[in-house]
Amino acid sequence: MIVRRWLPYLLLVPVLGMALFVGARSSDSAPPTPAQRTSRIAAQVRCPTCEGLSAAESEAPASVAIRREIRRRVDAGQPDQEVRAFLVGRYGRDILLTPEGSGVAGLVWALPVAGLVLAAGGLVVTFRRRNAAPRRTATAEDRRLVEQALGR
Amino acid sequence: MTATPLTTESPMTPAAPAPSERPRHTARWAALAVGAVIALLVGVLATRPPASDVVAPSPILGQPAPEIEGPGLDGTTVRLSDLRGRWVLVNFFATWCIPCVREHPELVRFSERHPAEEAVVLAVVYDDQPSDVAKFFAVRGGSWPVVDDAGAKVDFGVRGVPESFLVGPDGIVRTRLVGGVTAEGLDRLLRKAEGR
Numbered sequence: 001m002i003v004r005r006w007l008p009y010l011l012l013v014p015v016l017g018m019a020l021f022v023g024a025r026s027s028d029s030a031p032p033t034p035a036q037r038t039s040r041i042a043a044q045v046r047c048p049t050c051e052g053l054s055a056a057e058s059e060a061p062a063s064v065a066i067r068r069e070i071r072r073r074v075d076a077g078q079p080d081q082e083v084r085a086f087l088v089g090r091y092g093r094d095i096l097l098t099p100e101g102s103g104v105a106g107l108v109w110a111l112p113v114a115g116l117v118l119a120a121g122g123l124v125v126t127f128r129r130r131n132a133a134p135r136r137t138a139t140a141e142d143r144r145l146v147e148q149a150l151g152r
Numbered sequence: 153m154t155a156t157p158l159t160t161e162s163p164m165t166p167a168a169p170a171p172s173e174r175p176r177h178t179a180r181w182a183a184l185a186v187g188a189v190i191a192l193l194v195g196v197l198a199t200r201p202p203a204s205d206v207v208a209p210s211p212i213l214g215q216p217a218p219e220i221e222g223p224g225l226d227g228t229t230v231r232l233s234d235l236r237g238r239w240v241l242v243n244f245f246a247t248w249c250i251p252c253v254r255e256h257p258e259l260v261r262f263s264e265r266h267p268a269e270e271a272v273v274l275a276v277v278y279d280d281q282p283s284d285v286a287k288f289f290a291v292r293g294g295s296w297p298v299v300d301d302a303g304a305k306v307d308f309g310v311r312g313v314p315e316s317f318l319v320g321p322d323g324i325v326r327t328r329l330v331g332g333v334t335a336e337g338l339d340r341l342l343r344k345a346e347g348r
């Protein structure tokens with residue numbers, strides 16, 4: 001009975017493992033080209049002069065200049081993190097579209113995860129309590145009342 | 153069989169509402185309130201200082217100014233570092249930018265008030281054609297150096313034009329100004345920076 005209940009979840013484990021394996025292999029197989037890296041970094045940077053666009057999407061002069069600077073640094077061999085840090089050092093933290101993982105900005109990432117964990121915990125506790133509650137069965141008094149109501 | 157006489161007035165017709173004894177002035181009061189809010193807004197907008205000489209934060213304040221280097225209007229190379237030892241107002245501008253056109257006479261006045269050994273304007277072209285820039289200066293005046301360095305706008309973290317940075321004689325960026333500037337505002341900044 002227990003095996004049947006958990007069987008779908010057990011089957012999911014190898015499927016997820018295989019998906020992760022294939023995903024990791026495909027991303028490792030070809031290192032990104034400088035153009036791809038430039039696009040990837042630019043997509044994480046806000047266009048300084050327009051609303052709601054990344055530097056990768058915008059054709060504003062400021063975005064074009066940012067893309068050119070990213071490409072120059074990528075070609076010079078700087079890692080993504082350093083390129084982003086340079087832009088933050090010039091424009092401020094708000095130039096990044098994705099908040100950083102540390103400091104107060106890190107709460108943006110941590111709070112949803114904490115909320116998810118709390119919600120999952122709450123569900124587990126609720127279901128356990130429901131299952132642990134004693135099942136109600138008809139007492140002799142209940143049966144007598146039913147018999148009486150049916151006129152037997 | 154008698155016919156029922158037709159009546160012009162149905163018994164179900166509701167009676168006309170009696171006119172209110174106390175007249176309501178809701179509409180009048182609402183109009184007065186809206187009028188008062190508009191008057192207040194006009195008053196605030198009319199009395200507040202114009203949006204010029206707006207000082208803004210920047211991560212490069214207190215840092216050595218990034219180098220600016222590129223061709224000038226006459227084709228010779230212009231460098232920010234060559235101006236070391238005097239106050240430099242690095243002014244990012246474009247000929248198509250209306251606030252830049254508006255602030256230009258103020259920059260002319262500022263440059264006329266200060267000898268070149270004390271303070272100088274360095275104009276950095278922002279996405280513009282050299283011929284348009286040359287015509288702009290020929291028509292509107294201004295004899296300060298102009299440089300075309302496409303990378304400078306990123307090095308200084310420029311978000312739009314006009315935008316200016318006051319660089320000290322030691323090469324340190326002291327102030328960032330977003331939007332137009334005035335000669336008086338720049339003089340005040342200079343006096344404050346010099347501790348006068």
